[in-house]
Amino acid sequence: MIKNYFKIAWRNLMKHKVFSLINVIGLTIGLSASFVIGLIIYYDASFDTFHKDKEQIYRVVSDFYSPDGEFSVSGVTLALEDAIKDNSNFETVSGFYIERPSKVENRENGSEFKWPNFVIFTNANYFKIFNYKFLAGDTTDLLSNPNNVILTENRASDYFPNTSPSDIIGKTLVYNDSLNVTVTGIVENFKERSDFVFEEFISYPTLLNTRLRENIISKDWNNTNDASQLFVKVASNANLSSIQKRFDDLAKEHQDEDSKKYGEEQVFSLQSLSDIHFNQRYGIYDWSKGQANKSLLINLSLVALFLLVLGCINFVNLNTAQASQRAKEIGIRKTLGSTRKQLIIQFMGETFLLVIVSALLSILLSKSLINVFSDFVPEGLSFELFKTPVIIFGIIVLLLLVTFLSGFYPALILTRYNTVSVLKNHTAIGENKVKLRKYLTVFQFSIAQVFIIATLLVGRQITFLLETDMGFKTDAIVSVFSPRAEREISKKEIYAEKLRAIPEIKEISVGGTPPASISTNSTTVTYNDGVNEINSDLQFIFGDINYSKVFELDILAGRTIRNDTVKELVINETCMRKLGFKNPEDAIGKTVMLSDQSIPIVGVMADFFQRSLKSDVKPMALRGDWHRPDWSQFQAIHVALQSESSEGLQSTLVKIEDAYKSVYSESDDYRIEFLDETIQNFYNREQKISRLLNWATGLSILISCLGLLGLVIYTTNRRVKEIGVRKVLGASLLQINTLLCKEFLILVAVAFVIASPIAWYGISHWLQDFAYKTNISFWVFLVSGLAMLFFAFLIISIKTLQAANANPVESLRSE
Incomplete structure (x- = not known):
């Protein structure tokens, strides 16, 4: 029976090739966007989720407030660790200091490494908070003595190539020409995605042998540096409010007189481990990779959702419009004993078949889209993520959901016809179904209109940003940085x-x-x-x-x-x-x-x-x-x-x-920067949003216009005899075209009226981030509305002019 369902479904799809193609294109675009954006969200959401007791791990960060404004850093004063380490709310407290040595030497083999990155000075508590797998070395007395270092497997292979981890233990590295440090451990690099990219862990007491000695000894409460990081693992029964109160008390207790006098304040607070990957206010440890942006991910998700909904709307509109054409088929099936449940399964099968075809095309297209959307795709994301069980399960759920949203209502409409009425050819189109198609069409074009207006206004703001005089010379200036x-x-x-x-x-x-x-x-x-x-x-x-x-x-x-x-x-x-x-x-x-x-x-x-x-x-x-x-x-x-x-x-x-x-x-270490490029980089996020809107606008217009084309084809096919009669009675080509276009253009105009205040509100909210901004001009809305009407009129006229030009003898011959 199931084989028969799919056989009949395939025949019906082939019988209505144009409508099937429109549905496949709409669903493919929506599913492709959903797949790629879903991969991005999954990739970013999976950072540092593997740590044991991850919900109890926090970074302590600093916020500074003054009458002139506020700013934030991820570091804290060195004195804070000693002040809180005995607090019962904390299970483990571990600070570390980020310091990039200018040179590391393995004098045994004569190798030299300049400016190695991801080097920290820390203590044993760091390895109690973050669970590394030790490949070699004694784990009972970690980093308690000066001049000890633990290396990751990758860094060890750089410094000691072709040497097993156990043979590296006890060997010496020379930092900055004079600091001799012994390797006491080798740990495995994290296999899962993590923002903790550190490769060398030098014992904290070693800092006393460096240029930072005075800072480490003094531990000045008024000296806060991003290099000084503090992590805590709170107790399972910890009172977070009590922790924050203790932070506030410490800040007030050690506030200097000048800060009190001028209304300046430093606030310590806890940042959850899950927030580090997304919170650009405090940053991550590898700036070269860029940082995930929650608002951008939300915008991407909305784009995927809207494109998918537009594809589903096309399906609903076209299938309900075709309902009367399949009425006799339904009447005969009911006469032969088919139940309504069987008919619903049949029509849902057709929908599922279309969704599967669209999904296969979407997966093939997604590989290209990952390259097209390279500005939004994180560096480590690849097509291989499609093999992840979570992604596979998510795709299956999404396909079933799309099948239900696209096919269930049309299936109900198709199976509701009365058998006797159908066989007597009494299949008038219900007023409610016509209204629904109008509502859905207005919804489609409202989304497309919002995208058009947003694209124009965002583009105008970015042009304003890039063309505004900075107040100094920016062209033909280069800066060469010394080593x-x-x-x-x-x-x-x-x-x-x-x-x-x-x-x-x-x-x-x-x-x-x-x-x-x-x-x-x-x-x-x-x-x-x-x-x-x-x-x-x-x-x-x-x-x-x-x-x-x-x-x-x-x-x-x-x-x-x-x-x-x-x-x-x-x-x-x-x-x-x-x-x-x-x-x-x-x-x-x-x-x-x-x-x-x-x-x-x-x-x-x-x-x-x-x-x-x-x-x-x-x-x-x-x-x-x-x-x-x-x-x-x-x-x-x-x-x-x-x-x-x-x-x-x-x-x-x-x-x-x-x-x-x-x-x-x-x-x-040759570094050269062009000043005009530096200024352009200020607006990377805005330029990404602009490119995203360009894509979203183009795709939403394409899906909406394809759906409109399908409805126009259906409408003109139903009214072909009416058109013939009007031509015989003397109606001109322009009058017939106006008659057929009027209904649809009114819907597009209504969509513009709905979309304009929505777009205005959204862009006004977005512009609040800018101290200097362009005006939201009326002409932008006018141009976008006329553009949408033009696209719609062009699409409608393709079919209506063809119908109006047809010989009325052909359409009236059966009379």
Whole structure:
């Protein structure tokens, strides 16, 4: 019987090829999007789910609040671990310190490794919270002595190739030329997905033998660094409210007088293990991979849901529209003894067959879509995830759900016909079924209309962001960064001199980061105007006397700094106003207090955007390199090129690199950044959203228009005799086309009316993230509405004009 069901189903699908094709295309698009987006969500949701007692593991993070705003870091003060380790709410407390050595040597085989990443200093408690499998070494006394290190299997194979884990135990590695460290353990790398990517675990007491010795000994409560991480495993009966109260008490107890005076506050809190992969406020440990974004995943899920629903709507619309054509078949089947249940199974079988065909096509298409959606696909995700049992089960459930949503209502409609009425040819179309098709069509085009409006407005905002004047020169500027281990200024100056000899270079500056970057160096300054003491946060940019020339910063009053090391400031307009000055000239010659030092203001520069346009301009100052010879804040050579055109750019870049290699001959750490690319990277997320909307808009229009085409084909086929009669009575081609188009275009217009406020609300909410934004213009809605009407009219006219052009003799011959 089941074989017979599928045989009849296949025949019916082949009999109505156009409708079947429309249904398959709609469902394939929806299922493909669902499969790929489902893979992305599953991949990101599966990070660090394998740890034992994962619900009890938390990272302690820090949030800072002040009258000027707030910011967050994933690190804590080094003093916090000792303050909470005896608290009964905690089962285990473990801090670790992230430090990247400049060099690691295995002198036994003569190998050298520069700047290895994912190195931490920690203690035995770390391995109580996170369960690593030990391949070699004594696990009874982990990392309690100085100068011990535990390596992962991968890192051990780098340092000691072709050596078994047990033979590596006891061997020595030399860190930063002088620190001899003994390997005491080898652990297996996590097989499952994890954000804990650390490869070397050096015993915490070893920090006392490094440049960080004073920090470790002092454990200053007012010194918070992202490198200092703290994890806790709370007890099974822990009171989280009590833990937070203890954190708050400690923060208040150790708050310094200046923080109290100026309304600044530090708050410690628990971040759950499951939140680390998604919370961009605190970040993950491998920034090169990027971080999952919950809001983006939600948007992706909504896109997949809408596309799938659009495909299901096409199925419902076309199948209910065809109901009258299959009425006689149903009447005869009932006469021959078929029950309604059997008929429902028959029609659900047809639906399931279409869904299976669509699913097979979707799986084949998904491999290509993973590449197409590479901006959204995490780095480690691959097509092989389709073999995962959870994914297979999810696909089966999804296919059954789509089959039910698409096929159950049409099956009920098809099997409801009365046998006697059908055989007497009394099969009038129910008013409710017509209304349902209209509602579903309006819903389809409302979704498509929302996507069109959102695409135009998001694209307009991104154009505004990228074209807005940043307040400094951004074109034809490159920054070459010195090697990370380079602490002296002399080689940077030699390199700068070599670059000045290149004729294609217009200007050179030795300094810190460019005016706009992701790096932040900030402090607090105080100005006393004789009556009031004014406190202000202040961000620094570091540069020599040519810095303002290279970036063409506008000096409104005074001058730039006199030389690299003199202690003086060039503040921006925002800082000027914050300190109480009305005019730039008023600030010149005044002094501010910075770390108990009196620093003069020698210039005021025009405001410029230090970050993306999501944030306001902050108080900022240009300063020199004050801490020589102990260390230098100058880490880059900024180069302004003579020409902004791409002609000759490659040869100029080659000369810049050659000059670098001649100065830093032993370094392979050549890093160059284009300033305009850095600014574009501020808006990576927005550009991803824009590309997602482009795809969603195109696919939703395609599905909706295909469904509309199917309904138009059905309607014109039903009204073919009416069209013939109207032509015989003298109706023109335009009148007939207008008659047939009017009903559908009204539905599209209604969809526009519904979609406009929804799109306006959504985009208004999205724009709240930006301090500077474009206006939501009326013309955008008008253009999107006309565009949708045009698409619909084009699709409708394809069939209606064909029907209106037909010879009426052919349609009326049977009369």
